[in-house]
Amino acid sequence: MPSLRPDSREPRDLLFARGLLAVFASGTAIALHFAAGVSVRLSFFVLIVVWLAVAAAMLLRLAPVPDSPDYARLRAALLLFEIVVATLGAHLLGVTSWLVVPFVLFPVLEHSIQYPGRRGQAAAMAGGIAAGTLVAFDSVSGASVGASLAGTDVTGAVGAAGAAILAVFACLLVLGIETGVSWVAATRHGQRAELEAAYVELQDAQADLVNTAKMATLGSLVAGVAHELNTPLGALDSNRDVIERALKGLQRILEDEVVTPDELDEVRRIVRAMDGVLKTDGVAVERMVGLVGSLRAFGRPDRAEFDWMDIHESLEATLSLLACELRGPIEIVRDYGDLPLVECWPNKLNQVFTNLLLNAAQATEEGTITVKTRARNREVLVAIEDTGAGIPAEHLERIFEPGFTTKGERMGMGLGLLIARQIVDQHGGRIDVESQAGAGSTFAVSLPMRAPSSRREGAPGALIDPQHV
Amino acid sequence: MDTDPTVMLIDDEEMVVTALHSFLQLETQYNILTYTSPSEALQAVEDQDVQVVVADYMMPGLDGITLLTRVRETRPQASRILLTGYADKENAIRGINEAGLFQYLEKPWDNDHLRLVIRNGVERARLIGRLDEQMSALEGANQELAEIRQRLMKTFL
Numbered sequence: 024m025p026s027l028r029p030d031s032r033e034p035r036d037l038l039f040a041r042g043l044l045a046v047f048a049s050g051t052a053i054a055l056h057f058a059a060g061v062s063v064r065l066s067f068f069v070l071i072v073v074w075l076a077v078a079a080a081m082l083l084r085l086a087p088v089p090d091s092p093d094y095a096r097l098r099a100a101l102l103l104f105e106i107v108v109a110t111l112g113a114h115l116l117g118v119t120s121w122l123v124v125p126f127v128l129f130p131v132l133e134h135s136i137q138y139p140g141r142r143g144q145a146a147a148m149a150g151g152i153a154a155g156t157l158v159a160f161d162s163v164s165g166a167s168v169g170a171s172l173a174g175t176d177v178t179g180a181v182g183a184a185g186a187a188i189l190a191v192f193a194c195l196l197v198l199g200i201e202t203g204v205s206w207v208a209a210t211r212h213g214q215r216a217e218l219e220a221a222y223v224e225l226q227d228a229q230a231d232l233v234n235t236a237k238m239a240t241l242g243s244l245v246a247g248v249a250h251e252l253n254t255p256l257g258a259l260d261s262n263r264d265v266i267e268r269a270l271k272g273l274q275r276i277l278e279d280e281v282v283t284p285d286e287l288d289e290v291r292r293i294v295r296a297m298d299g300v301l302k303t304d305g306v307a308v309e310r311m312v313g314l315v316g317s318l319r320a321f322g323r324p325d326r327a328e329f330d331w332m333d334i335h336e337s338l339e340a341t342l343s344l345l346a347c348e349l350r351g352p353i354e355i356v357r358d359y360g361d362l363p364l365v366e367c368w369p370n371k372l373n374q375v376f377t378n379l380l381l382n383a384a385q386a387t388e389e390g391t392i393t394v395k396t397r398a399r400n401r402e403v404l405v406a407i408e409d410t411g412a413g414i415p416a417e418h419l420e421r422i423f424e425p426g427f428t429t430k431g432e433r434m435g436m437g438l439g440l441l442i443a444r445q446i447v448d449q450h451g452g453r454i455d456v457e458s459q460a461g462a463g464s465t466f467a468v469s470l471p472m473r474a475p476s477s478r479r480e481g482a483p484g485a486l487i488d489p490q491h492v
Numbered sequence: 493m494d495t496d497p498t499v500m501l502i503d504d505e506e507m508v509v510t511a512l513h514s515f516l517q518l519e520t521q522y523n524i525l526t527y528t529s530p531s532e533a534l535q536a537v538e539d540q541d542v543q544v545v546v547a548d549y550m551m552p553g554l555d556g557i558t559l560l561t562r563v564r565e566t567r568p569q570a571s572r573i574l575l576t577g578y579a580d581k582e583n584a585i586r587g588i589n590e591a592g593l594f595q596y597l598e599k600p601w602d603n604d605h606l607r608l609v610i611r612n613g614v615e616r617a618r619l620i621g622r623l624d625e626q627m628s629a630l631e632g633a634n635q636e637l638a639e640i641r642q643r644l645m646k647t648f649l
Binding site: 250253254255256257258260261262264265268269272292293295296297299300302303306307310352354 | 505506507508510511512513514515517518519552553555577599600601603
């Protein structure tokens, strides 16, 4: 009995064998039929074959994905088709419908087991009603509808054998069609699955790449923080040593309980040194507290992912963490306007500012980096302006391309600006670039004061899931 | 030497010069000068004699190597020491090779090592100073000798 498993795991050669079997059985049936010399019946038979071939061609074109609703619908149609062909075939040959009943009931049963939903039940009921009607009609009239329609009166062994063969043939033909459909469906499904797998792989690789780029940025940041911590730590370490020495000196003086004028000078020296120690310790501790504050403002472990943020606070945190990169012959100019709070992903915006400031620092050997902020209309503008090397016109169009870098392998992966732009896109903003080779560059980030609500759930179709950038 | 040696400390981070000053004040008899501005330090070097100059590398306006190179022009006998963060190590090595620095120290520094390096720097400056003195004394003696010889020649010829 024809049975189609909506299962793409069914081996293709098994499907192929089933198809071959159907073709072989059809051929045998035709040959036997022809030998019996039933030409009128043969004409009906040919009609059915043409009908089936057209249906098969249509179904093959559809070939939906296994397990999809379309596939279930197709199977239901095939089932009805199968019942009609088997019943009609038997009738055309003038055999009582009882012979057809198993052929009708079996697929109905199978179908309703496989698709227990309403659709399966409806199909099964329709099939059952169709078969029942025919059987009932035959029982009442005692004659074959098909035989009377065809104007023939075939009785005896030839008629019975022919009817049985045709019924089997019809079922096998349907099986063949089903096999073909399922094979095409499986193939298409397989190709689609391969494409989907490749796409997922590509997305994973991109996410890995972005992560690596993120880590590289973080690396510069960490190196900067380490350098910044080094200075107060060095001072504190030296002071601890000075205190130890001073204490030893005082203990030595106090040992003999008599203080000579020389020893008094020594005590005065210690007191003067301690004065410096105390002053330095205060400044060093203050500096380290400030750095920790900047780190917290940058990372915001205590804040929601999507929140209102003070852009200036974020810029200051980023600037202080990048102090090491931005020191020496680079002068930082702050040209801040009055800004309202901006609704955004603070961590992600910090990353944008980090990338842009690092780029500016790396492009500027000596000169100024101006950080300018303005509020206009319902937008906030943050411009990072440098007087560095600038971007040649031929590179300007490519700077947002993934993998485009002029920094060399050691410095960059060519993803910093891509990531920055995607984050800004997610906020519903944009990055404008103006640059002149040799004169410097301006990267202007425009952000709406409120990120569009549709984007808060994450930008669909983005190369990188902004939630994980 | 009659007077205490002079050590000049230059770093744009005040806490660094203060910490160094506290230590040297406690442990040595040097005359200590501290500066957070490289240009002011350069001016001071012109105005007074120094034996050792300790400078940070990364400073706004003037980096440590350039500063120490200029110190050599004014005070060639002064020992010049670069005090730098780990990140500037490459520059420090370049400085020693190109600018002929006496030593470089890494931050965070070890006080004992710092004292030793400064003491060696002071000693070197003192020896160079003495060498200079002796050379000029020798030159003076030579000249005197030449004059005496000339006088002798005039007397006898």
